[in-house]
Amino acid sequence: MTDRLNIALAQVNPTVGALGANQSRIRSARADAAARGADLVVYPELVICGYPPEDLVLKPFFLERVRKAVEELAADTADGGPAMVIGAPWQDQGRTYNAALLLDGGQIAAVRYKHDLPNYGPFDEKRVFSAGPLPGPVNFRGVRLGLLVCEDMWTPDVAETLAETGAEILVVPNGSPFETDKSDMRMNLSVARVTETGLPLIYVNQVGGQDELVFDGASFVLNADRSLAAQLPGFDEHLGMTHWTREADGWRCASTEFAKPAERLEAIYRAMVLGLRDYVGKNRFPGVIIGMSGGVDSALSAAVAVDALGADAVHLVMMPSPYTSQHSLDDAAEAAELLGARIDTISIQPAMQAFDSMLAPAFAGKDPDITEENLQSRSRGVTLMALSNKFGGMVLSTGNKSEMSVGYATLYGDMCGGFNVLKDIYKTTVYELCRWRNAHLPAGVMGPSGRVVPDRIITKAPSAELKPDQTDQDSLPPYDALDDILECLVERDMGLMEIVARGHEAEVVNKVWRLLDRAEYKRRQAPPGVKITRRSFGKDRRYPITSGFISILAG
Known part of the structure; x- marks a missing residue:
């Protein structure tokens, strides 16, 4: 013995x-x-x-x-x-x-x-x-x-x-x-x-x-x-x-x-890096392509990608429209410079003009609306997928969990891609992670130390920039309120009155609930992404696309 x-x-x-x-x-x-x-x-x-x-x-x-x-x-x-x-x-x-x-x-x-x-x-x-x-x-x-x-x-x-x-x-x-x-x-x-x-x-x-x-x-x-x-x-x-x-x-x-x-933010960040590194490596992609908007989501996605794969394997693309602000162009360029990654600029204005001309007979008598906004996003998606086809890199989509929850994303537009490291990251956590990464260099990453997300990207109001003077909060509650409501609905399965008791207005909770329900068909077509929370979209949450239950509960 x-x-x-x-x-x-x-x-x-x-x-x-x-x-x-x-x-x-x-x-x-x-x-x-x-x-x-x-x-x-x-x-x-x-x-x-x-x-x-x-x-x-x-x-x-x-x-x-x-x-x-x-x-x-x-x-x-x-x-x-x-x-x-x-x-x-x-x-x-x-x-x-x-x-x-x-x-x-x-x-x-x-x-x-x-x-x-x-x-x-x-x-x-x-x-x-x-x-x-x-x-x-x-x-x-x-x-x-x-x-x-x-x-x-x-x-x-x-x-x-x-x-x-x-x-x-x-x-x-x-x-x-x-x-x-x-x-x-x-x-x-x-x-x-x-x-x-x-x-x-x-x-x-x-x-x-x-x-x-x-x-x-x-x-x-x-x-x-x-x-x-x-x-x-x-x-x-x-x-x-x-x-x-x-x-x-x-x-x-x-x-x-x-x-x-690892503490909470370090653990989340390292999970994102490891998940992307293995998804790209085990599927034998040569690298990734990311559409840069000058906003916080694409900036964090780019930082994770460089940390996971190295700057040489990350191709950043800025695709301005007539509504793209100069500060967005400057911020995207600064983010690329901080990361040491290549960035190219490809204007989508010719594509917008081509669609306007092509669809003019069919749209005769109709005022411009969200259709034209979505065409901008889809022009960008087509551009990124063309670069992917030509050069082999996988398109990394950049939508966060808050946006995916309420359908603030365009099918075949900014949802194009093979993977999404922010898929299970709420917007408020996106900001936390940017600040954390600027102050810390995680173990085993391939990116630079120090600041990797420009300060203005973190502090400015988020905007899709699909029309003049647009911000996310034109159509959504403030992200701290939105994310709390979404966590109650998605992770905790709480009812309307329970969420209202946390200090939210019933009308706002009702609206978010409806948006969450209506966006299910979009999420079914979204790329996979790193699971972070107890209930990520995908196998964790199998919700019917066609359902009358929301109208019964929410009135």
Whole structure:
């Protein structure tokens, strides 16, 4: 019976479906862990195929290739080096499970299946996986490990069963995506499981971007007395070594590394950078193209893009109309200069004139209205997509969550693009992030230190500049009020009178509610973007386009 264990926490960044590349990442981490004396390496949930694999796991030939990749990794452990706990989709008697597998001694030494399948927000595992039975511990070189796969830790049943059947250390492979304040929730739940079972706990989380999800890593270890023994950094790949000793009352991890968790704005910003970097890189785009307006949204998007990809991979384009102010031209140019990024100017006035001429017979007798404003936005969208087609860069759209909520965006215009880092960022948070980034240089970014968003962009009144003297507040409530109402409606599902009780006028709440409802069809056609809040637009909020409920509630 061993009394000492060295366990490595492999916080890696897999790519969904890239079995060979993920296998190489797993092997590289194992080699590093072996050089540092590890007995066991623990990887995140479904690391061999990346998480979430969604409907890939419904393809039998995909599962066959997964099994072959796992068997090859198992064979690696015949070299006498560290064993591995890896995650993989696994077929057993005609059913597919989300599995944690112990690889040791050249073979698959044990398999345990995820019992509690999440079916909320971005998760729909019940569509593709069968729930496993309540598991017992696995024997690893005389130590009984209790394997809980991600959601299994969020409720007490699995941990309780493992403790009752003799587990000595709880090991939790995770694919837990980032949300603001979620790290506190994870820690609180982990403390609850430790308190209930009296067992230490190892929590290993995936890192990296996958479509709209960002996994922030931040893996950790808790001892049985609930003390924190290790805290890995967030938003970075990292191999953490932990050293364990069997004591009279059970296993204890010696204190090792303690990375300081990111505060709210830093965490949001780093999630945006990581999400964009991996979306562009994993989809093999050479860079991004951003339409610059001289406003705060495009300026922040450009800063995130340069931080994620480097200035050479970011092409900024200013597309003035007759309504574009000189200060917008100057501010866009200053933002590009601060970031060190290329900016070109392409006037859309010829396109506006062409549309006016082309549509004049059809519009005869009609006064100009929002139609002509939207044609400006669509002219810009066509221009950006043409540049994307010609040069290969992905168009990064720049609309924020406040605008997307109330439909303050133009289909096939400023909504054009392949990705949007501001999609889940309210306007008030956009301003906070600009100020924060001007004062801080986040770890691991490729952009410059110091100010990256011009001061005037932050302080001036926001405007679409589609007609003379236009500002956003001509048609919207002030953004601090709007964002509070939207958060109540979208994130909290609050009713009209509850929101009014917070100090908002009923008429304003009613208007915002209607705008939110009516814009659903636009959001269905919007590009993906980084999930930041508890309920982002997309899989988190599946709301009907056609619905009479709003008129019943709001009158």
